[in-house]
Amino acid sequence: MSNETAVSSSARPADAGSQADPRRWRQLALLGGLLSVDNSEASVIPVMFPAIRKALDVKLAGLGALTAVSKLVGAFAGPMWVSVARRRPRKQVLVLCCGMWGVFTIAAGLVQNYIQLIALVAVISFGLAGGGPLTNGLIADLFDDRTRGRAAGGLYGIAFIGVGIAGPVFGALSHAHNGWRYGFFISGLIQITFGLATLLFLRDPGVGAAEGTATARETTVAARQGERARVKVLLGNRTLRLMCFQRLVTGQFVLLTFGTTFMVDDRGYSNAKASLITVPVGVAYVIGTFLGGVLGDRAHRRRPRSGRIMVLQTAMFVYAPIAYVLTQIHWKQFGIYLLLFALMAATQSVVPGVNRPIVMSVVAPEMRSTAFGMLLSAEAIGWALTNLLTGIVGDAYSLQTAFLWFSVILMLANGALFFGLYRPYAQDAAALEATLHAPEAIQ
Secondary structure, X not given: OOOOOOOOOOOOOOOOOOOOOOHHHHHHHHHHHHHHHHHHHHHHHHHHHHHHHHHHOOOHHHHHHHHXXXXXXXXXXXXXXXXXXXXXOHHHHHHHHHHHOHHHHHHHOOOOOHHHHHHHHHHHHHHHOOHHHHHHHHHHHHOOOOOHHHHHHHHHHHHHHHHHHHHHHHHHHOOOOOHHHHHXXXXXXXXXXXXXXXXXXXXXXXXXOOOOOOOOHHHHHHHHOOHHHHHHHHHOOHHHHHHHHHHHOOOOOHHHHHHHHXXXXXXXXXXXXXXXXXXXXXXXXXXXXXXXXXXXXXXHHHOOOOHHHHHHHHHHHHHHHHHHHHHHOOOOOHHHHHHXXXXXXXXXXXXXXXXXXXXXXXXXXXXXXXXXXXXXXHHHHHHHHHHHHHHHHHHHOOHHHHXXXXXXXXXXXXXXXXXXXXXXXXXXXXXXXXXXXOOOOOO
């Protein structure tokens, strides 16, 4: 049977998808740790870019280019790993792409010039791209609709812990000669460690385990065909289309990428001190993901057809003024920047615990990995474009100017997009619910 075929309740082990099974939270913790390798690798370059820039003679736009290459490669590689996971067990694919792939991260610490670095970053990103869609698919199979907000929030909260820990470590390494190289070595070892842990302890509950219901014939037929047929079906889902477009034009990522460099170039702090912003960012992000998931679940229980969208839209509109105060006002006290970065991260971190369950609520179980591949690919392309443009505008004018356009104005427009999501989401969620509880079982 294909790995993406829905698992019937009779064929499933009794404890695999049971909502009373405490092991689902342990599985979530393991998946969060596995997903943290992506954040850990990504944090090496933004945190240590001032040191990398001096060692390899790179301009500010080079940081945007590194991020753009990373995300664009990931955008195309993610769906490929989803396709592989339909032929091989998801667990094996995750061990390879997020775990053993750490050897390439270690190799990045040995580069001698910018061209070599950008090539290794592309290779690293190719592997890590499989983590997002596959782990989100697993979370959907481990948790039902009532608890998916908390689960998704917990997943990304755990994943982001690495940023709060790695940031100061990498910042301290900037004092050492070629200290940035050790950052890549450490990240690669973390990847391999979590890859081995996944191999030993992860249990895949099976696709559709949380629902335990049959799926409609037209969806199942498409699911058994190739990736093109799946994408064609999913493109007909209005909610997913709007969610992908929203992630394509979001400006939330530039402050995470350029925050440390902004504090060095525009505010005059040392690389080591500027890297301290990752501590409140990491702590606030972890707390925010958990709270965002809880708020999303509560809003969903009170307003099943609009609650989560309301939470997500509010987060967008709150983010923009925080970004304005953070980037457009020159504060003399470093502590104010720490507070504002924490507020920014807390607001941004609401997103994973809300938008992932939205997608799960409108996409059939055996199609979810493909749907998350599409969503995360759109997100990666948006991340690449906004970071590339931020680097260009930052070189031409200043990072402060770039942040005004991409972290403030674009985010206000981003929040406005959600006004067009309320009606399609209500209809798509109701349609899937009816489909999952259809009396006809399809084998």
